[in-house]
Amino acid sequence: MTANKQLKLTLIRSLAKRLPVHQQCVRGLGLTRRHQTVTVAATPENLGMVRKVSYMLQIEEVV
Template identity: 55%
Template structure:
């Protein structure tokens, strides 16, 4: 599991990047969600790495 925080707004971003943020379960700024550390979610985090921050991995 890893904790991901939305640090920058998805407003004005590419539709695919907005979809990645939504797919991770992030809705609001500074919201923290815990997602499974799978290759799929890791790819989504890498795609929007400029908008999110990984807090911890376990």
């Protein structure tokens, strides 16, 4: 993916009782509360974090 692509991420599961590394990935993406939505660039760093915690996120590609 190129750097100009964006991803819209929504946290759909709680951070409670998750691995500390997964909690840090979600916070690194800018999410702090359930049902919060952020838009991030589709960089390799962000895609790696999204892949790690994808079970907690709703992911949409912004055109």
